[in-house]
Amino acid sequence: MLLVFSVYAEDDRYDSEFLENYAKINLIPEVQRVPGVGDANVLGTDYSMRIWLKPDVMAQYKLTPMDVTAALAEQNVEAAPGQFGELGNQTYQYTIRYKGRLQEAHEFEQIVIKSLPNGELLRMKDIADVELGRLTYNFINSVNGHPAVSCIVYQMPGTNATQTISEIEKQLEETQKTMPPGMKIDVSMNANDFLFASIHEVIKTLLEAFVLVFIVVYIFLQDMRSTL
Known part of the structure; x- marks a missing residue:
């Protein structure tokens, strides 16, 4: 490093x-x-799309996290739709375009979780807060x-x-x-x-060793010229 x-x-x-x-x-x-x-x-x-579920709201609709996971798997997919009229005796040939995986928070909010008895659709935004955040x-x-x-x-x-x-x-x-x-x-x-810092310590150690050796030699020889 x-x-x-x-x-x-x-x-x-x-x-x-x-x-x-x-x-x-x-x-x-x-x-x-x-x-x-x-x-x-x-x-x-x-970056990651964060879906913060609301347990109290989910309990009212008798939903579990597995239901939300299943809805995501079904409606957020990457697919190749193909074409119409490619092999038949058709006058026109149409290419099917599919947007692919969802990218924006408002797109995830529109995912349909289930249909209610009164005919309304329960969407992701009704049971969770969706935002673009961190993966962890x-x-x-x-x-x-x-x-x-x-x-x-x-x-x-x-x-x-x-x-x-x-x-x-x-x-x-x-x-x-x-x-x-x-x-x-x-x-x-x-x-x-x-x-x-290591080089500085090495130089410092060498200088200290030189001084100590000089002192020891001088003590034994008792002569400055011989010590030098």
Whole structure:
């Protein structure tokens, strides 16, 4: 793991779903093209249509979650309808067009769950709240109290980590200039920090060892010229 950076909005104008989607579409592809980067991904989830059932309303109509699942399976499908008049002695040939899977929240709201005794149709919007949200809500990212999304960058084997991190930081600086107003990038972990800290400790240890050896030799020889 080379680097971890987060994307957030200083004024909280963007929610986590928007930040995750923006990072996947605009930031990650740019970072993946940097020489030396093996992979980069977002610690988040994709957009998903969330259907929040109302148990009290469902109980009134004697419905179960399985009934809702069955309605979704029947009315939200991908199919190839075909054509009319393709093989017969028809003057005209018609192609059947089918929209396919539903995409918008208002389309899911119109799914028919069942027909009522009075002839009315019970639709999804009558028994549930439908919204476009996250696939899962198992974790939440934040930076200084602001909603955020974190991204992890991995190194390609055999490459120079220090040089790769430097190129990534340059790319992030360039990307920052074209980001929406208020959106910021914060680098929370950099492998160079550990590398430089390790080098500093090695140099410090060598200097301490040199001083100790010099003192020990001087004590035994009792002569500065011989010690040097």
